[in-house]
Amino acid sequence: MQGYAGRILHVDLATGKTHVEPLNEAYAKKYVGGIGLGMRLWLDHSKAGVDPFSPDNPLVLTTGPISGTVWPTGGNGHAFVAKSPQSYGVGEAKSHGSFGTELKRAGYDAVIFKGKAEKPVYVWIDDDSIQLLDASDLMGKSPAETEDAIREELGDYYIRVAAIGLAGEKLVRIACIINDKTRAAGRTGLGAVMGSKNLKAIAVRGTYDVTVAKPDEFMEFVKEFHERMKGPATQKYRTLGTPENVLVHNSLSCMPTRNYNNSRFEGAEKVSGEALNERYVAKIIGCSSCAMRCEHICVVSEGPYKGSISRMEYEPLWAMGPYCGIDRLDAIIKGMELSNYYGMDSISVGVIVGFAMDCYEKGILTEKDTDGIDAKFGNHEALVKLIEKTGKREGIGDILAEGVKIAGEKIGNGAEKLGQHIKGVEVTGYDLRCLKTAALGFAVSFRGADHNRHGAYAFDVKGKVNRLVAEKGRGKMVKDMEDVYAMIDSLIVCKFSRGTYYKELEDMAKLYSLVTGFTITPEDIKRAGERINNVAKLFNIREGLRRKDDTLPYKVMHQPITDEGSAKGAYVSQAELDLLLDDYYAARGWTKEGVPTTEKLKELGMDDLIPIAEAKLE
Amino acid sequence: MVKIHERKFVSADPDKCVGCQVCEYICSWEKEKSFNPLKSRIRVVRLNPLVNLSISCRLCEDPPCVAACPRDALTQSEETGMIMVDEDKCNGCGWCIEACDYGAITLHPEKKVVFVCDLCKDKGEPQCVKWCPEEALDLVTADVLAQKARIAATKKLFQEALKTAATS
Numbered sequence: 001m002q003g004y005a006g007r008i009l010h011v012d013l014a015t016g017k018t019h020v021e022p023l024n025e026a027y028a029k030k031y032v033g034g035i036g037l038g039m040r041l042w043l044d045h046s047k048a049g050v051d052p053f054s055p056d057n058p059l060v061l062t063t064g065p066i067s068g069t070v071w072p073t074g075g076n077g078h079a080f081v082a083k084s085p086q087s088y089g090v091g092e093a094k095s096h097g098s099f100g101t102e103l104k105r106a107g108y109d110a111v112i113f114k115g116k117a118e119k120p121v122y123v124w125i126d127d128d129s130i131q132l133l134d135a136s137d138l139m140g141k142s143p144a145e146t147e148d149a150i151r152e153e154l155g156d157y158y159i160r161v162a163a164i165g166l167a168g169e170k171l172v173r174i175a176c177i178i179n180d181k182t183r184a185a186g187r188t189g190l191g192a193v194m195g196s197k198n199l200k201a202i203a204v205r206g207t208y209d210v211t212v213a214k215p216d217e218f219m220e221f222v223k224e225f226h227e228r229m230k231g232p233a234t235q236k237y238r239t240l241g242t243p244e245n246v247l248v249h250n251s252l253s254c255m256p257t258r259n260y261n262n263s264r265f266e267g268a269e270k271v272s273g274e275a276l277n278e279r280y281v282a283k284i285i286g287c288s289s290c291a292m293r294c295e296h297i298c299v300v301s302e303g304p305y306k307g308s309i310s311r312m313e314y315e316p317l318w319a320m321g322p323y324c325g326i327d328r329l330d331a332i333i334k335g336m337e338l339s340n341y342y343g344m345d346s347i348s349v350g351v352i353v354g355f356a357m358d359c360y361e362k363g364i365l366t367e368k369d370t371d372g373i374d375a376k377f378g379n380h381e382a383l384v385k386l387i388e389k390t391g392k393r394e395g396i397g398d399i400l401a402e403g404v405k406i407a408g409e410k411i412g413n414g415a416e417k418l419g420q421h422i423k424g425v426e427v428t429g430y431d432l433r434c435l436k437t438a439a440l441g442f443a444v445s446f447r448g449a450d451h452n453r454h455g456a457y458a459f460d461v462k463g464k465v466n467r468l469v470a471e472k473g474r475g476k477m478v479k480d481m482e483d484v485y486a487m488i489d490s491l492i493v494c495k496f497s498r499g500t501y502y503k504e505l506e507d508m509a510k511l512y513s514l515v516t517g518f519t520i521t522p523e524d525i526k527r528a529g530e531r532i533n534n535v536a537k538l539f540n541i542r543e544g545l546r547r548k549d550d551t552l553p554y555k556v557m558h559q560p561i562t563d564e565g566s567a568k569g570a571y572v573s574q575a576e577l578d579l580l581l582d583d584y585y586a587a588r589g590w591t592k593e594g595v596p597t598t599e600k601l602k603e604l605g606m607d608d609l610i611p612i613a614e615a616k617l618e
Numbered sequence: 619m620v621k622i623h624e625r626k627f628v629s630a631d632p633d634k635c636v637g638c639q640v641c642e643y644i645c646s647w648e649k650e651k652s653f654n655p656l657k658s659r660i661r662v663v664r665l666n667p668l669v670n671l672s673i674s675c676r677l678c679e680d681p682p683c684v685a686a687c688p689r690d691a692l693t694q695s696e697e698t699g700m701i702m703v704d705e706d707k708c709n710g711c712g713w714c715i716e717a718c719d720y721g722a723i724t725l726h727p728e729k730k731v732v733f734v735c736d737l738c739k740d741k742g743e744p745q746c747v748k749w750c751p752e753e754a755l756d757l758v759t760a761d762v763l764a765q766k767a768r769i770a771a772t773k774k775l776f777q778e779a780l781k782t783a784a785t786s
Contacts, residue, residue: 070640072751209657219647283668288638
């Protein structure tokens with residue numbers, strides 16, 4: 001079993017005790033690594049109905065079998081899994097950079113953090129030596145400041161750190177875990193879970209060798225992928241980057257604008273990928289082992305936000321820009337920088353501010369509620385102030401820090417309908433009213449509203465289907481994409497590199513075989529992807545999520561698009577959603593309630609998890 | 619003595635280097651058959667997202683590492699300028715590591731002797747240069763580096779004139 005480190009580290013934060021157990025080979029083969037292995041380990045080490053902020057909600061950190069190798073984009077990944085304080089179901093988020101490769105060299109496929117430390121601590125993983133160190137001096141610091149302080153304290157400047165900011169400490173439900181200063185395990189609020197454990201940071205130094213089973217063939221394959229990465233499959237990421245989507249989505253009327261009041265933005269040109277690259281991108285850098293490079297580092301060199309520096313992608317740009325009606329890139333870069341500073345999921349940050357602005361414009365929130373902030377759509381100063389307040393849980397920020405679902409319920413008076421989320425997780429930059437394959441993908445996504453669980457928007461945006469129609473057949477399309485995406489996040493390779501796997505499953509099977517020495521067929525890969533989606537579903541079922549939770553944001557179902565153009569009038573009706581869900585559950589071999597059947601679980605070799613499903617089948 | 623025009627070493631272009639560490643992985647693989655930056659002869663520094671550079675031995679004239687070694691374990695090849703380590707003499711004391719201004723010499727985590735870039739002489743060319751996805755690494759002489767710097771400086775100075783020339 002090469003590729004894997006073969007070890008799982010357990011850290012009890014309450015007692016400070018740690019122990020190592022070998023990685024079960026059957027688990028490795030079945031759940032691969034990354035989010036797959038993480039979700040399975042979480043189920044094994046938790047009890048049904050656990051509160052996300054309870055010490056009994058374990059936080060699982062994983063690497064993948066590829067982590068630590070030179071595999072382009074695959075050498076550097078890691079993932080976190082826990083019960084989400086947003087969805088109360090699966091919480092998982094993946095990140096890249098240099099942290100995962102270091103953890104692998106320290107010799108771990110997974111680290112399971114249990115309990116809650118009495119006082120703030122950080123965990124120092126120095127190969128086999130594990131220490132809980134005092135973090136009281138680090139409290140309130142940003143993840144980047146924390147990284148610098150830990151390196152200084154331990155006197156080693158190549159230590160890699162994953163940390164939470166003030167938002168995580170204060171249990172802001174959209175808090176993320178940031179590694180290598182600018183890279184985030186962003187979605188589903190896992191930074192708040194970390195904060196609830198009094199765990200400020202994880203510092204790692206790994207000195208062990210990483211090897212692969214078939215070195216010569218592996219290096220040949222690496223060489224081939226280096227070539228592929230120079231080609232058209234990655235061109236978008238290497239040039240304009242994902243902000244290229246701004247003008248594309250705008251032209252298709254599928255860019256939610258002003259909290260879903262519009263589907264296109266009149267200021268799109270000003271916040272386009274083209275404008276961003278022309279005026280703000282200072283350098284494009286890369287993660288450890290990457291042969292592509294995508295990280296567009298933006299610098300603001302003049303004006304009120306002079307000195308702001310941040311990486312920028314489409315999603316945060318969209319969320320803090322069009323979604324808030326803001327057409328200033330400098331303010332968006334500042335907003336992104338602040339999100340990183342406090343340690344918050346920048347997508348959710350923008351969606352929350354957009355929600356607050358909508359409440360304000362409709363008179364549900366007044367200037368009195370916002371502590372004097374004129375939270376109109378388009379007010380960039382309001383964006384910056386609201387982000388700060390949310391990060392600190394100060395004034396109105398204390399409510400916004402709950403995320404749009406809970407905040408909407410707390411504010412009431414119609415605000416419930418203005419919070420656009422699925423399973424409590426804020427929407428992302430695709431107008432689901434006119435992207436009906438994506439709508440299904442988002443509705444069934446096991447971690448709530450997200451484009452990264454399925455990529456089903458591609459069928460709609462690229463015109464491979466009629467995006468305005470809900471019809472049978474979309475279920476299987478979404479399922480197949482989900483299975484591949486689950487594998488991408490479990491092997492842990494970068495989604496931006498997905499196009500370089502020309503033969504998709506075949507290439508992945510070859511990679512996995514060369515690294516581990518297992519004999520893996522493309523069919524095995526497909527099965528593993530399916531299995532991981534089933535384990536995720538069982539996670540959600542055990543925690544009480546049902547078919548009714550596989551739904552869409554209020555406005556997607558009740559407020560048709562008003563902007564002129566081909567998508568005018570589009571929305572998703574309950575009948576359409578039902579048709580799509582039925583089709584999808586059937587494609588998955590699940591019941592009408594969306595519960596995996598005993599036969600399906602047996603077929604996938606998941607017999608030991610049948611009791612979770614059986615309890616709900618009656 | 620070796621002529622200055624012949625002494626080539628691996629140098630990273632700071633404008634092109636993105637800090638991806640591919641060179642580290644390739645070096646440790648080439649030399650040690652493992653993926654482990656601690657065993658790489660070239661190391662990457664990232665001070666912040668904008669400041670990235672990989673660094674390896676510069677083949678100094680009058681190398682301080684050689685002078686610092688109390689056991690005469692380090693010598694410089696007259697022919698190529700490369701630093702050669704006599705592993706029998708080296709006891710891992712680290713004087714050479716301290717003497718090197720570039721951090722280009724490191725202590726092997728297992729063998730406990732120092733190692734330094736040898737330009738992959740048995741392969742005929744440095745593998746990091748061959749693999750660098752950004753083409754940021756180059757095998758150059760100090761003279762060529764100076765030539766490049768001069769050209770870059772001149773281009774900058776005549777920026778406006780060159781623009782006019784390109785459009786006319």
